[in-house]
Amino acid sequence: xxxxxxxxxxxxxxxxxxxxxxxxxxxxxxxxxxxxxxxxxxxxxxxxxxxxxxxxxxxxxxxxxxxxxxxxxxxxxxxxxxxxxxxxxxxxxxxxxxxxxxxxxxxxxxxxxxxxxxxxxxxxxxxxxxxxxxxxxxxxxxxxxxxxxxxxxxxxxxxxxxxxxxxxxxxxxxxxxxxxxxxxxxxxxxxxxxxxxxxxxxxxxxxxxxxxxxxxxxxxxxxxxxxxxxxxxxxxxxxxxxxxxxxxxxxxxxxxxxxxxxxxxxxxxxxxxxxxxxxxxxxxxxxxxxxxxxxxxxxxxxxxxxxxxxxxxxxxxxxxxxxxxxxxxxxxxxxx
Amino acid sequence: xxxxxxxxxxxxxxxxxxxxxxxxxxxxxxxxxxxxxxxxxxxxxxxxxxxxxxxxxxxxxxxxxxxxxxxxxxxxxxxxxxxxxxxxxxxxxxxxxxxxxxxxxxxxxxxxxxxxxxxxxxxxxxxxxxxxxxxxxxxxxxxxxxxxxxxxxxxxxxxxxxxxxxxxxxxxxxxxxxxxxxxxxxxxxxxxxxxxxxxxxxxxxxxxxxxxxxxxxxxxxxxxxxxxxxxxxxxxxxxxxxxxxxxxxxxxxxxxxxxxxxxxxxxxxxxxxxxxxxxxxxxxxxxxxx
Amino acid sequence: xxxxxxxxxxxxxxxxxxxxxxxxxxxxxxxxxxxxxxxxxxxxxxxxxxxxxxxxxxxxxxxxxxxxxxxxxxxxxxxxxxxxxxxxxxxxxxxxxxxxxxxxxxxxxxxxxxxxxxxxxxxxxxxxxxxxxxxxxxxxxxxxxxxxxxxxxxxxxxxxxxxxxxxxxxxxxxxxxxxxxxxxxxxxxxxxxxxxxxxxxxxxxxxxxxxxxxxxxxxxxxxxxxxxxxxxxxxx
Numbered sequence: 035x036x037x038x039x040x041x042x043x044x045x046x047x048x049x050x051x052x053x054x055x056x057x058x059x060x061x062x063x064x065x066x067x068x069x070x071x072x073x074x075x076x077x078x079x080x081x082x083x084x085x086x087x088x089x090x091x092x093x094x095x096x097x098x099x100x101x102x103x104x105x106x107x108x109x110x111x112x113x114x115x116x117x118x119x120x121x122x123x124x125x126x127x128x129x130x131x132x133x134x135x136x137x138x139x140x141x142x143x144x145x146x147x148x149x150x151x152x153x154x155x156x157x158x159x160x161x162x163x164x165x166x167x168x169x170x171x172x173x174x175x176x177x178x179x180x181x182x183x184x185x186x187x188x189x190x191x192x193x194x195x196x197x198x199x200x201x202x203x204x205x206x207x208x209x210x211x212x213x214x215x216x217x218x219x220x221x222x223x224x225x226x227x228x229x230x231x232x233x234x235x236x237x238x239x240x241x242x243x244x245x246x247x248x249x250x251x252x253x254x255x256x257x258x259x260x261x262x263x264x265x266x267x268x269x270x271x272x273x274x275x276x277x278x279x280x281x282x283x284x285x286x287x288x289x290x291x292x293x294x295x296x297x298x299x300x301x302x303x304x305x306x307x308x309x310x311x312x313x314x315x316x317x318x319x320x321x322x323x324x325x326x327x328x329x330x331x332x333x334x335x336x337x338x339x340x341x342x343x344x345x346x347x348x349x350x351x352x353x354x355x356x357x358x359x360x361x362x363x364x365x366x367x368x369x370x
Numbered sequence: 371x372x373x374x375x376x377x378x379x380x381x382x383x384x385x386x387x388x389x390x391x392x393x394x395x396x397x398x399x400x401x402x403x404x405x406x407x408x409x410x411x412x413x414x415x416x417x418x419x420x421x422x423x424x425x426x427x428x429x430x431x432x433x434x435x436x437x438x439x440x441x442x443x444x445x446x447x448x449x450x451x452x453x454x455x456x457x458x459x460x461x462x463x464x465x466x467x468x469x470x471x472x473x474x475x476x477x478x479x480x481x482x483x484x485x486x487x488x489x490x491x492x493x494x495x496x497x498x499x500x501x502x503x504x505x506x507x508x509x510x511x512x513x514x515x516x517x518x519x520x521x522x523x524x525x526x527x528x529x530x531x532x533x534x535x536x537x538x539x540x541x542x543x544x545x546x547x548x549x550x551x552x553x554x555x556x557x558x559x560x561x562x563x564x565x566x567x568x569x570x571x572x573x574x575x576x577x578x579x580x581x582x583x584x585x586x587x588x589x590x591x592x593x594x595x596x597x598x599x600x601x602x603x604x605x606x607x608x609x610x611x612x613x614x615x616x617x618x619x620x621x622x623x624x625x626x627x628x629x630x631x632x633x634x635x636x637x638x639x640x641x642x643x644x645x646x647x648x649x650x651x652x653x654x655x656x657x658x659x660x
Numbered sequence: 661x662x663x664x665x666x667x668x669x670x671x672x673x674x675x676x677x678x679x680x681x682x683x684x685x686x687x688x689x690x691x692x693x694x695x696x697x698x699x700x701x702x703x704x705x706x707x708x709x710x711x712x713x714x715x716x717x718x719x720x721x722x723x724x725x726x727x728x729x730x731x732x733x734x735x736x737x738x739x740x741x742x743x744x745x746x747x748x749x750x751x752x753x754x755x756x757x758x759x760x761x762x763x764x765x766x767x768x769x770x771x772x773x774x775x776x777x778x779x780x781x782x783x784x785x786x787x788x789x790x791x792x793x794x795x796x797x798x799x800x801x802x803x804x805x806x807x808x809x810x811x812x813x814x815x816x817x818x819x820x821x822x823x824x825x826x827x828x829x830x831x832x833x834x835x836x837x838x839x840x841x842x843x844x845x846x847x848x849x850x851x852x853x854x855x856x857x858x859x860x861x862x863x864x865x866x867x868x869x870x871x872x873x874x875x876x877x878x879x880x881x882x883x884x885x886x887x888x889x890x891x892x893x894x895x896x
Contacts, residue, residue, distance in 0.1 A: 105462055107469070152645045158461035159405050160644050163598075166407065167591050167637045174633050290587075294469065301466060331480035331583075338473030341466050346455070349463075531759075531766050538749055538760040545747035548710065549812065550735035550764030603751075 067215055071208040079207045081319055083279050086214040087272045088315035092299045093225050093308060094268030099297075100305035101229065102261040103241030104153060105161050108168035110292035112142050112266040114176060114283075116273025121191040121283045122184050131196050131278055135217075138274035139267045146266020150259030169293035176285035190284025193277060214275050221268060225308055228264070237261055238306070269296075291333075295322075298337050301344050304351025313352040377620045383509030385616020387578065390516045390571035391586075391593035392600070392608035393523065394564045399602050400527070401540045401560025402453075407468040409568055410586030410593070411475035412448075416441040416569035417576050417585075418483050421490055430493050434573060438566045445565025446558040453561070454554070479583040490576035512574045513613075519567060520609040527605065536560055588633055592619070595636040598643045601653025610651065615639060661723065663688045663848045664709070664816055669717035671708035678704040680872045681717075684850075685865070686816065691842050691849040693863035695856050695883075695893050700869040702852040703744055706820050709850075710734055710741045722815065736764045740809035744820040746801040750794030754785055757793050757804055761811030768813060777845075778807040781837050799830035806834070810841065817841065819851045823858060831855070835862055856893040860884065868893065 071079050095109045116138040123129035123137055153161055177188055185191070198209035228234050236257050239247040248254050277283050295318050303314030317340075325332040348355055391413060398406045406412075416437055423433035448471075456467050494507040527533035539546040539556035547553050572586070579585050596615045600607025619635045643650060664686040672678040678701045686692045696702050708715040711731040719727040726734050735741070740761075749757050758778060762771060779786040782803040788796060793804060802822060809817055822838070823831040835858060842849050853859035860866055860880040867877035868889055876886060883889050890896055 099462065103462070105465055107465075152641060155645050155648070159465065160648070162407075162461075162465045163405055163594055164637075164640050164644055167594065167640050170587060170591050171633045171637045294473070297466070297469065305462070329481060330485065331477035333477075334473045335477035335481070338470040338477065341470035341473070342452075345463055345466055345470070531763055534756060534759055535763050537752060537756075538763070541749040541751045542747060544712070545743070545749060546760070547712075547731040548735055548741045548743065548747065549760050549808070550732050551760075552730075552732045 071211045076207045079211050083211045083214050085315045085319045086218045087275045088318055089311045090218055090221055091269045091272035091296060092303060092311035092314050094265045095296045096300045096311055098261050098265035100300055102237045105158055106165045107162050107297060108165035108293050109269055109296050110288050111168050111172055112146060112269040113273035113292060114172060114288035115145060116142050116270030117277040117283045118185060120274035120277045121193055124193055125191050126184060135271060135274045139271045142270025143263045143267040147259050147263035150262030153262060154255055154258055169290045173285040173289050188285060190282060193281045195281055196278060210279055222308060298341055301341055302351055304353030307353035310351050310353030377624050378617055379505040381617030381620035382513060382613055383505055385613035386512035386516045387575045388592040388596045388615055389609040389612025390574055391589060392596040392612050393520055393605055394568040394571060395593055395597045396602060396605050396608040397564040397567055398560060401536050402557055403540055404464055408471035408475060410590030411472045412565055413568035413572035414586045415475055415479055417572035417581060418479055420573050421488060421581055424491060430491060438569050441569035442562040442566040446562040449558045449561035476583050485582060488581040490581045492577035508577055515574060516609060520605050523605045591633060591636045595639040598640055599650055601650030604652040607650055607652030662686060663722055665720045667718040669708060669715060671704055671713055671715035673713055678872050679708060682874055684867055686848050686850050689846050689848055690865060691863040692865040693859035694852045694867055694869055695859060696869035701872045702869055703820055706818050706852055710739060738815035739818060740812040740814035741818045742805045742809050746805040748793045748801045748804060752793055753790050754793050754804055755789040757808050758811050761808030765813050774811050778810055782807055799826050802826060802834060814847055817847050817849045821852055821854060823853060823855050
């Protein structure tokens, strides 16, 4: 009888090292995030809240465009859809907001999947074109008199800020902050699982070489529409939360600048990068505000220059840049 | 019945505008296989240039010709400096660069010329031709100029060697080089022509919609829809698409959906064409052997 | 004197060098065949000569150096390259493909004559002259590619695997035409071919390329006598 020797487990020292680093960093950031709302002003809490919300939306767009290669220049539509769904449910149907949010998500999931069907027939450029048209038409569609009963047309819908439940000692702003943070952590965790699963690999394979992916037996239609649906889900939930945070939805808040901003966000943060969504969200929240004070034209100009700059100089976005820097730093650390 | 004719005539007039910008889009597509999202803003900037010249005392037609010439040169320059670098990049990168260009041009115009609406002169007389109640001289002028432009373009592509070389460079740039065609020059030429046509479109549109940095964004969507409807690689198709769309939009607005949703007609057209018949009415159906 | 003279050619793609000092010649009015297995660098050689990739070394056409020229300029000097995969302008008609081949010779007094010549060699192309080139069969596209090359009135015809993916009968037809072009039109030929027997029947000089260097060269008879070449490339 043959004796088999089992292989000794070789610890992947370097990997574990980096993995622990990442976990430590995430835990640290999370702890910091939990402390901040007790030391910052209400306005800053609001801004950070919006950063979390924008991060969710960017993760959504990134799943579709960065990981799956389907270019969407009209993702503001899902953001608006989520926002309006939540607003209408809360305002007109007295639905508790904690139920309205998942409803927004579900509605967007379905519509995203439906959008994904005709999108199957549109390649890169043409999909960009169709979604661009959608983004431009969005305010007009939202103002349509036919659905004014629900949307209140141009005036929009105003919501009340939700108070903290169970008499928790939190202000409304702080409660919303933690709600968004919680949802963000959950969504990021799910996204990470999707991306590292075989679904994620299939989605990326479709981006890189659809013909080869199909030849390997990957069902293009199923994965592409699923990607669209999930992407819409994320952005829709973000939209719903934004309705609660801003307390106001109106057609003109969802113009092409929102969709374009999302695109800028994922380019700046880094395509096909989950952490990149956060950097992109930071950029989108803080830079245009500053730019607006200089001139009305400035935000657009900055978006344009930043886009071109990143394309030529930092094509992997901030996340890619940080990743490379981190690798070079840790590489020197583990040298004997 | 009179109401109907009125709508059709008005539709043809606006259609002429869409057609002329659609022509510029088709031009770029034919030479580079790119869809230029920034075409509207380029046209808008050209129009501001013309406006500045006219305000400085230059007679209209001299300003017109000068603007077209300068736009041609700028178009060539943009290709050489900005677009050349991303020629072979993935689609997303190209789209991003175009969108970025759109932002920059829009804000540049806003910063230099401000956002107040300006008047732009029309070279055509005030009185409607033969006193008819359906279409005024400027609108008729738009239609005529557009048809002449497309006629010239069609002839250029069909009958001249340069036109063929442009098409060859777009169809297969490697083979074109092997035939002795300087592909870089062809790309520049294509962009120059597109910018020139866009300038013409802008100067035709401005008297109708008035001049401001955002004047072209809605029209651009219509132009896309028109170009797709007619066939993204067919100049004649783009023009037919433009007129069709103009009439369709007006009739739909008057009889079906009301005037606020007019832009949505363009959106629906775009999606419908791309899904049902991507090559459009007159475009060539592309056959690819895998 | 040789029409094409290549000495110590290094070439490659990006950071990868594929050719390491290749020497090759095509005599005036002659035909040289380049044999070799997949990955030997045969296509790279042709692309280097036509300026499509980076290259270092001496390349002379009719005594004039062309190693620093752009592809389009090399074509204008009279080098007609029929690429692997035909390089057809798929969306244009067959006749437009031919017209494109002549784009650098539009003022030539022989323009109409060249059209007639191509249609005489390839009557099937005349039948299909208004058909979209991408819908032609593989053999017809190969004929179209060669016809396109002829419209340039080339001094040197460079062909990359003309037999690739074609039925044997069509291949014979095409090589027959190539022979006619070489003899009647006095066009020198440089052909890369995996079908070694066919290539040796056609050419008057041959060389074998292996991993970026020429391992042996001479007349076709020399190749047939060489036992290693026989075993590796001729199958007996």
